[in-house]
Structure formats: structure tokens, C-alpha cells
Amino acid sequence: MSYNNCQNPKCHYNDTTDRIRGSKGNKVYTTRKGTHYFGIACTLGCLNEFWEHHKEQIQRAIPPMPIQSRPIDTYYHWSSGELRKLENSQS
Numbered sequence: 001m002s003y004n005n006c007q008n009p010k011c012h013y014n015d016t017t018d019r020i021r022g023s024k025g026n027k028v029y030t031t032r033k034g035t036h037y038f039g040i041a042c043t044l045g046c047l048n049e050f051w052e053h054h055k056e057q058i059q060r061a062i063p064p065m066p067i068q069s070r071p072i073d074t075y076y077h078w079s080s081g082e083l084r085k086l087e088n089s090q091s
Ligand SMILES: [Zn+2]
Pocket: 006, 007, 008, 011, 032, 041, 042, 043, 046
């Protein structure tokens, strides 16, 4: 699913001129169309507000993760996504 506009329910609370729409005498601040941040929000500030506003729903949707661990003689190779063994390790 992708969003067409910023999902921060308070996006239009920001006083920026690019949010102003409507004809003279009838102008309003609107939600921005941009979703550059994770396809969710127009700015990092709006993304933060989104997490804060939907925190409980996110916590209900994603079960708690137990503490994770890895052997001390390993490292995570971020580009391949592999857990690799350290060479010359003493353990
Ligand atoms: Zn926004």
C-alpha cells in the first residue's frame, strides 16, 4: 500500500506557505502531498508525529520482540545480510 499524501494527522498545523490552498478570503492550511519519508510523511517531523499518533496501533500490530543475541566471535555484514565469523578471534 502506498499513500498519496502525508499521513501525519497534524501536517496542516504547520504554518508553511506551500500548505496554503483556496481562493482569496477562503484560504486554508492543508496536508502536504509528499510522502518522501518511508512513503508515509512529508518531513521527518511529520514522520515523528505519525509514529507518536499511531504508537498504540503499531504496538498492537507488532508483537514484542524478545532480547536478541549473537555469538561474541561474529559480526554482521550489513551489505550481504549475513552473520559472519570473526577471523583470529580468541573465543
Ligand atoms: Zn506532513
